[in-house]
Amino acid sequence: MTMVIRNGLVFTDHxxxxxxxxxxxxxxVSVGDPPPSDEGAFEIDARGGWVGPGLVxxxxxxxxxxQEWKETIxxxxxxxVAGGFTAIVAMPNTDPAIDSGHLARFVADxxxxxxxxxxxxxxxxxxxxxxxxxxxxxxLWEAGARLFTDDGDTxxxxxxxxxxxxxxxxxxxxxxxxxxxxxxxxxxxxHEGSVSARLGMRGLPSAAEEVVVARDLxxxxxxxxxxxxQHVSSAGTLxxxxxxxxxxxxxxxxxxxxxxxxxxEIVATMDPDxxxxxxxxxxxxxxxxxxxxxxxxxxxxxxxxxxxxxAECEVPFEEAPRGVIGLxxxxxxxxxxxxxxxxxxxxxxxxxPARIAGLERQGRAVGEGTPANxxxxxxTASWVADTFQSRSTNSPWKGTNMSGRTLATxxxxxxxxxxxxx
Amino acid sequence: MQHxxxxxxxxxxxxxxxxxxxxxxxxxxxxxxxxVPPLRGLTVATLFFEPSTRTRLSFERAAKALSAxxxxxxxxxxxxxxxxxxxxxxxTIQAMGADIMVVRHSAVGAPWRVAQWVDCPVVNAGDGxxxxxxxxxxxxxxxxxRFGKLDGLRVGIVGDIRHSRVARSNIYCLSxxxxxxxxxxxxxxxxxxxxxxxxxxTHDLDEVLGDLDVVYLLRIQMERGGATVFPSLPEYxxxxxxxxxxxxxxxxxxxxxxxxxxNRGVEIAxxxxxxxxxxxxxxxxxxxAVRMAVLFRLGTGLAGSKP
Numbered sequence: 001m002t003m004v005i006r007n008g009l010v011f012t013d014h015x016x017x018x019x020x021x022x023x024x025x026x027x028x029v030s031v032g033d034p035p036p037s038d039e040g041a042f043e044i045d046a047r048g049g050w051v052g053p054g055l056v057x058x059x060x061x062x063x064x065x066x067q068e069w070k071e072t073i074x075x076x077x078x079x080x081v082a083g084g085f086t087a088i089v090a091m092p093n094t095d096p097a098i099d100s101g102h103l104a105r106f107v108a109d110x111x112x113x114x115x116x117x118x119x120x121x122x123x124x125x126x127x128x129x130x131x132x133x134x135x136x137x138x139x140l141w142e143a144g145a146r147l148f149t150d151d152g153d154t155x156x157x158x159x160x161x162x163x164x165x166x167x168x169x170x171x172x173x174x175x176x177x178x179x180x181x182x183x184x185x186x187x188x189x190x191h192e193g194s195v196s197a198r199l200g201m202r203g204l205p206s207a208a209e210e211v212v213v214a215r216d217l218x219x220x221x222x223x224x225x226x227x228x229x230q231h232v233s234s235a236g237t238l239x240x241x242x243x244x245x246x247x248x249x250x251x252x253x254x255x256x257x258x259x260x261x262x263x264x265e266i267v268a269t270m271d272p273d274x275x276x277x278x279x280x281x282x283x284x285x286x287x288x289x290x291x292x293x294x295x296x297x298x299x300x301x302x303x304x305x306x307x308x309x310x311a312e313c314e315v316p317f318e319e320a321p322r323g324v325i326g327l328x329x330x331x332x333x334x335x336x337x338x339x340x341x342x343x344x345x346x347x348x349x350x351x352x353p354a355r356i357a358g359l360e361r362q363g364r365a366v367g368e369g370t371p372a373n374x375x376x377x378x379x380t381a382s383w384v385a386d387t388f389q390s391r392s393t394n395s396p397w398k399g400t401n402m403s404g405r406t407l408a409t410x411x412x413x414x415x416x417x418x419x420x421x422x
Numbered sequence: 423m424q425h426x427x428x429x430x431x432x433x434x435x436x437x438x439x440x441x442x443x444x445x446x447x448x449x450x451x452x453x454x455x456x457x458v459p460p461l462r463g464l465t466v467a468t469l470f471f472e473p474s475t476r477t478r479l480s481f482e483r484a485a486k487a488l489s490a491x492x493x494x495x496x497x498x499x500x501x502x503x504x505x506x507x508x509x510x511x512x513x514t515i516q517a518m519g520a521d522i523m524v525v526r527h528s529a530v531g532a533p534w535r536v537a538q539w540v541d542c543p544v545v546n547a548g549d550g551x552x553x554x555x556x557x558x559x560x561x562x563x564x565x566x567x568r569f570g571k572l573d574g575l576r577v578g579i580v581g582d583i584r585h586s587r588v589a590r591s592n593i594y595c596l597s598x599x600x601x602x603x604x605x606x607x608x609x610x611x612x613x614x615x616x617x618x619x620x621x622x623x624t625h626d627l628d629e630v631l632g633d634l635d636v637v638y639l640l641r642i643q644m645e646r647g648g649a650t651v652f653p654s655l656p657e658y659x660x661x662x663x664x665x666x667x668x669x670x671x672x673x674x675x676x677x678x679x680x681x682x683x684x685n686r687g688v689e690i691a692x693x694x695x696x697x698x699x700x701x702x703x704x705x706x707x708x709x710x711a712v713r714m715a716v717l718f719r720l721g722t723g724l725a726g727s728k729p
Contacts, residue, residue: 197613200551201530270531314509316529
């Protein structure tokens with residue numbers, strides 16, 4: 001069946017073009033020109049909206065296998081497409097951890113069964129994320145993993161990380177690091193600064209992130225492996241990345257929407273929906289990271305979508321689990337934080353993350369013959385983030401007004417999400 | 423006052439009115455029958471998720487002196503080990519008929535969370551390293567009884583400021599009452615950024631010793647969160663312990679305070695602890711009067727509404 005996305009502002013190789021996008025099967029067949037015959041075609045009204053490649057999230061916790069009460073691959077996929085994502089990289093810190101090929105295949109299979117978006121498995125760097133022995137890197141590679149991380153924990157042992165980098169460098173694998181020095185971060189619950197002093201909470205200083213990234217960059221220089229800094233949180237880390245890129249090292253970075261929205265003052269509410277690692281830092285960090293995202297030093301927005309059941313959050317802040325959900329609020333949050341042009345939004349939320357993850361059918365400017373993985377965004381739609389497709393509701397935006405939202409998501413030619421327009 | 427959670431935002435008049443009430447209750451404690459009826463029929467529940475015999479006893483003594491009934495909850499006698507959430511625990515205690523909850527918890531903010539979930543007043547009896555407001559109020563009462571007023575009083579708080587809810591409560595309470603507070607500790611026992619605090623900070627006890635009216639000592643532990651925060655106890659004593667020598671250099675009116683339990687021979691020399699200018703036991707007594715005042719203040723509105 002033919003599908004037509006009418007009257008949107010379309011992200012193409014020749015800039016933003018006003019017009020229609022026609023889809024046949026899983027392929028875009030024309031952009032801009034009025035379709036020759038659209039009788040019987042399914043139409044999506046994109047007036048006032050931006051049409052571009054489906055968003056790609058490099059950092060999503062789907063909790064399956066092992067913690068299905070928080071999220072499943074199916075509910076996480078539903079949350080993803082509601083947020084405009086057509087591909088999500090599933091973090092491997094599940095139970096069991098994704099340290100072997102059969103587990104990566106399970107994740108990809110469950111993603112296909114859900115049938116909403118492309119669920120891309122990633123693999124751990126160490127067996128069981130224990131930081132002691134290399135995981136089955138070949139096996140994971142054969143199963144489709146291209147991004148390797150012990151996310152949730154840092155690979156603290158420089159020797160182990162170096163071996164993983166050397167092993168993967170030749171074939172173009174990507175090491176993604178959750179940078180947090182275990183000694184400096186020990187017992188920390190929030191950014192170490194004036195607010196942690198007042199609240200009497202142990203802090204994680206920005207240095208906990210920066211020392212790990214600084215060390216890892218030396219290992220990138222040694223091994224030549226592609227390296228990706230997950231959820232950058234400090235201005236100091238941003239400067240390290242800037243210098244590494246200037247030097248020509250194969251380094252990329254992501255930032256989470258909450259990191260560039262809220263600062264550490266909000267932790268004084270004691271609300272666990274503001275607890276995440278790395279923690280919310282200062283206004284200076286936020287300003288630097290926003291600039292870094294706009295100037296491209298930071299390549300990608302990644303949500304670090306981390307669902308936790310509400311009962312698990314009905315505890316004191318310090319005892320609450322780490323992380324918040326973010327897929328459905330990402331577009332609104334990024335628009336509010338940095339007011340990007342559509343080109344920048346699609347570049348940082350689709351084109352570059354797709355390239356980093358090695359996803360050929362994702363992140364392509366819309367044109368004749370490109371895969372029909374598309375999103376329609378209304379950059380001004382106002383809405384209240386009160387209900388979620390995710391199985392969990394631990395969102396720092398819960399109950400707040402947002403501006404900008406995904407209207408429709410098309411995955412491989414299938415309409416997988418559409419918002420009723422009022 | 424709906425709850426008592428922190429001293430940070432307490433107004434001077436509010437503190438003074440609690441201290442006035444407490445002074446009245448202090449006199450009640452001297453009577454043959456040290457008991458008054460205002461909270462008769464009310465139940466005060468103490469929820470101590472972190473063990474503390476002295477603070478719990480003090481609150482229970484205060485509640486009983488006001489003729490309230492007391493209900494005690496502690497993890498060792500509860501279902502906490504079964505993984506119940508704080509919210510479920512709080513709602514369960516409320517359903518059993520608690521009219522006021524006194525909450526102590528090792529995690530910062532736990533009493534705030536409880537106050538969001540329950541309908542009754544909540545008293546923070548200590549949350550992590552954050553706040554312990556009745557401690558600061560009892561310290562203020564002790565000082566008021568000794569010096570008449572706190573205006574201009576020079577108070578030095580010595581020791582583990584970084585991990586101390588007693589310090590955080592006193593910094594705000596004592597300075598609101600007009601005292602000038604100095605924090606004295608090695609850098610590893612101070613927070614990284616204390617720029618917003620109404621006090622001054624030094625690493626050198628001997629430099630300020632002669633200028634203090636009050637030396638307030640905090641309990642010292644070498645290990646914090648698995649990390650060593652100073653090289654050795656003897657080294658700490660050498661620089662920050664209130665030894666006999668240092669005690670002798672205080673001006674003659676100066677007093678010594680400690681929230682307890684003391685490490686005799688570490689932050690405080692044994693005979694300094696027993697000296698007539700040590701107010702440690704006065705603090706304990708003031709604690710009962712202050713907690714009576716707080717429970718009275720929070721409970722009297724409720725008493726009227728009971729059938």
